[in-house]
Amino acid sequence: MRGQQSVETPVGVPATIVWDAYRGLELGRLVDQLLGDVIGKVEVVQGDGGVGTIIKLTFPPGTPGIGYLKEIFTKIDDDNRVKETELIEGGYKDLGFDIFRCRLEIIEKDAKSSIIRSTVEYEIDDTKPELASFVSIKHFELMAETIGKYLTDKKSIK
Template sequence: MHGQMSVDTPVGVAAGVVWDVYRGLEVGRLVDELLGDVIGKVQVVEGDGGVGTVVKLTFPPGTPGVGYMKEKITKVDDDNRVKETEVFEGGYIALGFDLHRIRLEVIEKDAKSSIIRSSIEYEVNDELAEIASSITTKQFEMMAEVIGKYLSEKSTATA
């Protein structure tokens, strides 16, 4: 079974500013700071934020399933503002998924706004279809909204 889902989150910040955060390790730092109690704690295991970087996300207490996931950055495309990661340990992989890929794309709307498109692609055995129905983009939508608001307030304060 192969599946994919995505969500577009509009933010009132220029695409270049959003991409500066999403392309590397800053996104993890902001998740830690602004959403650590909701999404989890982010720890860089190895790397500098480029392709090959390994990040561990430890979920908040009470989160169902395995308490963490490790993902590797597999693509950083500055021209198209696309970043992809693949979970290789914990998370849905521990539940039996063959693939769990996350794609984050920053799309320019105009000079002062953009869209953060968050996508999940997965492959899983048909017997695990019930677990696949629990996959959601909600955490990425929340992350985009909170980071977008943070960047918007930051740019207003420095203007």
Template sequence: MHAHIPQDTAVGIPATVVWDLYGGAKLGRLVDKLLADVIGKVEIVEGDGGVGTIIKLTFPPGGQMTGDMVEIIAKVDDENRVRENEVIEGGFKDLGFDLFRFRLEIIEKDSESCIIRSSMEYEIDDELEDVVSRYVSIRPLKIIAETAGKHENHYHVKLFNQ
């Protein structure tokens, strides 16, 4: 089974500002500072936020997913404002997914707003359909996009220019 699940979130922040957050390591810091209790604790294991960076996400206690999940940043396209992370260990891999990819794209609407297009793509054996219905949700990516849209201007200097 192969699927692609998209989610668009409009935000009142310029695309260049949002890409500055989404295009590198700052997104992990935003999640770690503001969403650790919902999404999990984010740690950069290796790299600087570019292609090849290894990221470890430790899921929060009491959530549906448990333990750790390791991702690699597989693509960063500054010109088109696209980033792709692939799960390489734990999390969805432990549940039987052959491929689990997160794609983040920042689409400029006008000079003061943009759309954060978050999506998930996965491949899994058809016999594991119950795993998909139980664990796959675009909700975490939507929460991250909404948080970025609400907090990016306020927290930008405080969080990222330390």
């Protein structure tokens, strides 16, 4: 069984600025700085932020379920501003998901604004449809809103 969830978050800064924050390791630094107590701590296991980079996200204490996840960057497309990752350990994998992918797209709206489209795609065994109820896009939405606000505030200070 396959499934997908997606959310679009408008941001009041140009797509190039949002992409700079999302494309490599800066996203993990921003999550640590702005959302560490909600989403968790991000560590680089291997790599420099390009394809093949592996990161570990350790959830905050008290978070129900699996305490961490590891994902690998599988695609970074600078022309189309698309970053894709795939879960390789922990998190949804430990719950029984066969595949769990994240796609982050930065879409230019106009010269001064953009949209962050966050999508998760998953595959689970057809005999375990109840697993689909665990999937949520809320953390991606919160991340996009918070980083969007941070970038907007940073722009207005300059």
